[in-house]
Amino acid sequence: MNNIYLPKVIKVIAISRESIDTNLIRFKFASATDQKSFKFLPGQFMQVGFAGWGECPISICSTPTRSCEYFELAIRDVGQLTHKLNELEVGDEVLARGPFGNGFDVDNFANKNLLIIGGGCGFVPLRPIIEDFLSGKIISRKLQIFYGCLNEDTLLFKNEYEKWRKHAELGIILDKPTAKWRGEKGMITELIKKGEITPDTVVVMVGPPIMYKFAIKELQKKGIKDANIWLSLERKMNCGLGVCQHCAIGPFYVCKDGPVFTYSQLKGISGAL
Amino acid sequence: MKQNAINKLRQFAAALMEEYFVYAPIMHDEKLTVMEAENCKDIDWSGQITHNPWKEMFTPHTERLFDLENGKVTATKGVQPLVACLGMNILDLKALALYDTVFANDIYYQNRRNHIAIIGFSSDWPNDYKKFKVFSHNFEQDILKHVRFDIFIAKLKSGLLKFYSGSQKGSELLEKYGINKFDHIEFEGAVPEKGADKRMISLTDKVEKSFDHSLWNTLNDICLACGKCTIACPTCFCFNFVDRVDPENSRRDRVQGNCFYNDFSKVAGGHKELDTVKKKIYFWYVHKFVRIPKEYKLPGCVSCGRCVKVCPVGIDIFKNIAKLEKIKFDVKK
Numbered sequence: 378m379n380n381i382y383l384p385k386v387i388k389v390i391a392i393s394r395e396s397i398d399t400n401l402i403r404f405k406f407a408s409a410t411d412q413k414s415f416k417f418l419p420g421q422f423m424q425v426g427f428a429g430w431g432e433c434p435i436s437i438c439s440t441p442t443r444s445c446e447y448f449e450l451a452i453r454d455v456g457q458l459t460h461k462l463n464e465l466e467v468g469d470e471v472l473a474r475g476p477f478g479n480g481f482d483v484d485n486f487a488n489k490n491l492l493i494i495g496g497g498c499g500f501v502p503l504r505p506i507i508e509d510f511l512s513g514k515i516i517s518r519k520l521q522i523f524y525g526c527l528n529e530d531t532l533l534f535k536n537e538y539e540k541w542r543k544h545a546e547l548g549i550i551l552d553k554p555t556a557k558w559r560g561e562k563g564m565i566t567e568l569i570k571k572g573e574i575t576p577d578t579v580v581v582m583v584g585p586p587i588m589y590k591f592a593i594k595e596l597q598k599k600g601i602k603d604a605n606i607w608l609s610l611e612r613k614m615n616c617g618l619g620v621c622q623h624c625a626i627g628p629f630y631v632c633k634d635g636p637v638f639t640y641s642q643l644k645g646i647s648g649a650l
Numbered sequence: 651m652k653q654n655a656i657n658k659l660r661q662f663a664a665a666l667m668e669e670y671f672v673y674a675p676i677m678h679d680e681k682l683t684v685m686e687a688e689n690c691k692d693i694d695w696s697g698q699i700t701h702n703p704w705k706e707m708f709t710p711h712t713e714r715l716f717d718l719e720n721g722k723v724t725a726t727k728g729v730q731p732l733v734a735c736l737g738m739n740i741l742d743l744k745a746l747a748l749y750d751t752v753f754a755n756d757i758y759y760q761n762r763r764n765h766i767a768i769i770g771f772s773s774d775w776p777n778d779y780k781k782f783k784v785f786s787h788n789f790e791q792d793i794l795k796h797v798r799f800d801i802f803i804a805k806l807k808s809g810l811l812k813f814y815s816g817s818q819k820g821s822e823l824l825e826k827y828g829i830n831k832f833d834h835i836e837f838e839g840a841v842p843e844k845g846a847d848k849r850m851i852s853l854t855d856k857v858e859k860s861f862d863h864s865l866w867n868t869l870n871d872i873c874l875a876c877g878k879c880t881i882a883c884p885t886c887f888c889f890n891f892v893d894r895v896d897p898e899n900s901r902r903d904r905v906q907g908n909c910f911y912n913d914f915s916k917v918a919g920g921h922k923e924l925d926t927v928k929k930k931i932y933f934w935y936v937h938k939f940v941r942i943p944k945e946y947k948l949p950g951c952v953s954c955g956r957c958v959k960v961c962p963v964g965i966d967i968f969k970n971i972a973k974l975e976k977i978k979f980d981v982k983k
Contacts, residue, residue, distance in 0.1 A: 378755065378760060379755075381755060381756065381757070383715075383716055383725050384723060386723065426893075427893075428723075428893055429718075429894065429900035429901075430895075431892075455918045456918025459918060613914070613915050613917045613923075615889065615890055615907075616889070616891075620887070622907065623915060625933070626923075627936065628940050628941055645859075648923060648929060
């Protein structure tokens with residue numbers, strides 16, 4: 378019987394500073410066999426940590442097409458463990474289990490207009506979808522990317538925007554930018570209001586619950602069906618297997634049945650959003 | 651109970667104690683308590699529900715999962731003693747059937763479970779099952795086919811004892827102890843062939859849609875969120891991972907959790923999903939009556955009533971469920 382609670386050792390192979398509080402870390406499994414057999418879907422997450430420090434769920438933000446070589450995590454410094462993870466250096470080892478969760482149903486995006494909406498550090502799990510669209514692995518008709526952040530310092534993946542703009546429509550809006558900012562200012566809902574969004578668009582959205590509340594209203598005004606609004610939830614997680622109960626919402630476990638749900642799955646559940 | 655039946659049970663317990671650490675219901679501080687039996691005469695044969703559940707035997711409060719030494723992860727492989735759980739009543743066997751299902755792929759649980767002999771007991775079979783006021787599902791005539799045990803001892807109305815074996819191990823033990831007259835009951839799965847219980851399914855629907863019912867506001871005002879109900883509950887199995895730091899050797903433990911405690915849903919940054927008593931107690935009921943039935947097709951409450959007995963403010967699950975059962979999907983009352 379496989380030991381579902383036993384983590385594997387992963388090694389830091391590259392680090393880049395993505396924003397004021399977030400490092401993008403590239404990991405490789407210490408065991409070549411583990412790396413070769415590693416597979417994941419966009420939207421899935423890893424439980425990462427150190428023995429003695431616990432573990433926390435972090436969404437994978439690299440493309441699945443490179444999964445047998447490496448995987449990347451963008452880790453925001455928000456608590457004790459993520460602070461320690463942000464202090465990692467190349468060559469350091471940490472423990473990881475996963476991947477967990479259902480991930481995005483990318484087959485469902487085929488031949489449809491795809492709109493990606495990211496709020497703050499919620500943008501992290503959306504990057505693999507963009508990369509797979511650019512590489513032709515996800516064949517959607519059109520890709521629109523709306524990204525809302527607090528300010529310039531908190532924007533992630535800045536070096537990739539130029540590449541994204543070649544094949545997708547990218548809208549960035551900042552809530553409290555500096556005086557130098559020449560782009561859009563306000564909340565993400567402004568981009569939705571102004572955007573040319575067709576009613577048959579499939580929307581993939583990750584961000585804080587407050588963003589979901591207002592963004593969903595605007596999307597509904599554009600005629601988008603609840604079943605075409607996909608969102609990813611964040612909860613406290615321990616086991617990652619739907620047993621320990623920490624991440625439960627109504628009848629679902631975010632770690633196992635999610636973290637990706639359609640709005641139609643969640644809308645009747647108290648406390649889900 | 652007739653003295654010869656008592657003597658026979660004591661002889662059986664004494665034989666069992668020769669090779670197993672026997673845990674059984676024993677009167678301790680005026681409470682019927684599951685604890686290690688040192689003398690077979692201490693064991694209570696009333697068939698009543700014990701104050702504490704049996705779950706500590708299967709999922710101990712703290713369990714070491716692995717050690718990390720010099721960058722190497724080593725799974726804990728504890729040597730499991732041979733344990734016999736003697737005198738589990740039918741409701742506790744029902745809870746065990748759920749545990750066996752939930753932890754079917756859990757190597758730590760299975761390693762321990764494989765070393766535990768289950769000996770069920772009824773003091774008035776099958777009438778005592780009927781007397782337990784099972785409310786979370788319908789009465790099951792053939793329940794012994796759907797719970798896991800090695801041996802089941804039924805004291806009949808006549809005072810005579812009837813023995814059943816539920817496994818190869820059970821048959822061997824009975825024969826070894828000179829009990830050659832017994833029936834074998836083949837386990838047919840925790841979920842009956844005809845499917846999930848209809849009363850349970852109906853209740854699942856009602857509890858799931860009941861968050862706006864006034865019951866939860868009432869409970870919000872009286873429940874202390876002390877979590878005693880979850881400790882007493884034989885089907886509560888939530889847990890936390892707790893890491894221990896040592897300069898040379900760190901390790902991870904699994905520790906029994908409690909959804910009423912404040913840090914249960916707390917994430918980095920301090921946000922808590924379960925930030926009111928109403929949300930906590932509703933979450934607990936949803937686990938019992940929605941998530942468990944939907945996922946495992948088994949009741950998440952076995953009607954043992956332990957939570958009622960330990961609740962310091964008298965919250966009564968039997969009455970609460972009776973209220974929710976009356977819901978006709980117009981929940982704004």
